Amino acid sequence: MEYDFPRKVQILGEDIQKSELKYHDREVLVSKEFTFDSAHHLHCYEGKCKSLHGHTYKLQVIMRGKVDERGITIDFADIKRIAKERVIDKLDHRYLNDVLPPMNTTAENMVVWMYEELSGALKAEGLYPAVRLEEVRLWETPTSFAAVTARLMGEES
Numbered sequence: 001m002e003y004d005f006p007r008k009v010q011i012l013g014e015d016i017q018k019s020e021l022k023y024h025d026r027e028v029l030v031s032k033e034f035t036f037d038s039a040h041h042l043h044c045y046e047g048k049c050k051s052l053h054g055h056t057y058k059l060q061v062i063m064r065g066k067v068d069e070r071g072i073t074i075d076f077a078d079i080k081r082i083a084k085e086r087v088i089d090k091l092d093h094r095y096l097n098d099v100l101p102p103m104n105t106t107a108e109n110m111v112v113w114m115y116e117e118l119s120g121a122l123k124a125e126g127l128y129p130a131v132r133l134e135e136v137r138l139w140e141t142p143t144s145f146a147a148v149t150a151r152l153m154g155e156e157s
């Protein structure tokens with residue numbers, strides 16, 4: 001497919017005019033996915049998950065913001081760094097019942113905690129409100145996930 005990209009881009013050190021940038025200022029969702037392995041068991045639950053067991057969790061982080069002059073909403077590398085620092089490095093190869101704040105370690109509870117961690121990082125780093133956390137999804141198995149959105153978390157604008 002042929003795109004009508006601008007001929008000149010000042011921001012990249014080339015000879016480009018901002019007025020030619022077609023997509024600058026549009027709001028776009030950007031997403032990155034991660035996996036991590038953890039052990040846990042559930043309380044108040046009758047079934048196999050009350051016993052110690054493990055999962056390869058999948059986490060999807062979706063952020064939202066305006067595209068800048070470079071064509072970037074937030075660098076995927078920054079999403080990765082934030083997710084690693086705030087979530088993955090705390091949980092990977094750990095026993096969740098020990099390392100998470102007191103909670104039953106269901107996918108629902110965990111995804112709410114993850115949303116708060118990630119949203120807190122955007123605010124602490126001054127990226128918010130230009131960049132907002134739109135949705136976080138956590139797969140416990142390939143067929144089961146829990147998710148929260150900005151609207152569900154009362155952060156929608």
Ligand SMILES: Nc1nc2c(c(=O)[nH]1)N=C([C@H](O)[C@H](O)COP(=O)(O)OP(=O)(O)OP(=O)(O)O)CN2
Nearest residue numbers: 042049053055105106107108140141142143144146
């Ligand atoms: N609503 C929720 N239900 C269950 C949770 C949960 O977090 N939220 N967690 C569990 C257990 O942790 C269990 O390990 C995962 O359950 P399940 O998806 O049933 O696991 P399976 O391996 O049996 O999945 P299949 O893909 O169907 O083989 C239980 N329920």
Ligand SMILES: [Zn+2]
Nearest residue numbers: 040049053055
């Ligand atoms: Zn489980």
